[in-house]
Amino acid sequence: MSFVEITGLSHRFGRDRGGPVLSDVTLSVRRSEFVAVLGPSGCGKSTLLNVLAGLVSPTEGTVTVGDGTVRIGYVFQAPRLLPWRTARRNVEFGLEQTGASRSAVRERAAAALELVHLAEHADKYPNQLSGGMQQRVALARGLAIEPDLLLMDEPFAALDALTRSYLQEELLSLVRRTDSTTILVTHDIDEALLLADRVVVMTQRPARIASIVDVPFGPERSVASLIADERYPELRTSLRELLRPQVTAAAGPSRAQVTADA
Structure with missing residues (x-):
């Protein structure tokens, strides 16, 4: 049974001439599930979290979290x-x-x-x-x-690699113990595979869901156990290939292409 239900979600900021940020996003998240959201920079991942937190109202579609009286925790990229x-x-x-x-x-x-x-x-x-x-x-x-729902927007992005890996493992242990439903926005494929039960891959803006990938490693994980798992390299490569066209499209044409088109 889903705890978070997102149906046909689209969002546009005012008179944004760049078009919608999110377009027709539909996603169900089960209670106590950990979902990671991957996608290119600026595609709308943080906007999705803000809609879930009730900080932004969707332009179209519906968002339902539990019975509507849930407690939501939000951890940002900067400690604030x-x-x-x-x-x-x-x-x-x-x-x-x-x-x-x-x-x-x-x-x-x-x-x-x-x-x-x-x-x-x-x-x-x-x-x-x-x-x-x-x-x-x-x-x-x-x-x-x-919190019944814990939202996290790249909370470890600004930290050095060693501190980040320790905190990732610490977070995994904490979330499993508290039984919170967690949605994490990240650019880090390894972080997503370490922490999440499922990984949602978003397209470039306007963000849609390109793919949803189940993570098969079970609740008890560590960086060392993932590296030792023979399924890990293949899954990591698969996610990289799913993200490649989205990141390439978000970056726009290369200098060579621009020159050729001119």
Whole structure:
């Protein structure tokens, strides 16, 4: 049974002369499923998340999430921490919007920081934390509200490769434990294969769904286990080939083609 149901979704920003950002997107996401959305830059992946979060209204189509009263967590590419609040107080900020008691806010914030291994840094301010630690605070803030739906917009894109790989594995463990339904936007094929149950490949703008690929590796994964799995190289190559025409089209004609056409 689907938890997120997107039907015929299209979106256009005002008088956008570039045409629609999203066009006739239809997708069902099961409860507790982890779905990764891959596509070329600027195709509309973030707009899709914003529609799901209720920040943007679709121009056409419908979006249904649960029974309409679900709690949604959103983790952005930049941590977006409040600089005048400590790590603990930043995590508490999201909880304060839920109307929970002060004692419940404190307890749940502490538990969320423990989940991301930052309990000993709870009283530090953002400028005292590394980029990876700041992103973990942002992740804790998103998880602390115990979301029914967790939306993530390239949360690790700005981090170095080593920090990113650690946080990816950490995220996988956290999401499996909290049982949240998760939709992740990413440019990283390896990240999608490490984390997701299914990968949705989007076309260039206006974004449509080009393909949906099942990921066969099961819930218990690590970077090492994927590399050792003989199915991994073939699936990775398959996704690259699915993305190639979309990225090429989004990039436009090459300099040589432009010269020839002139």
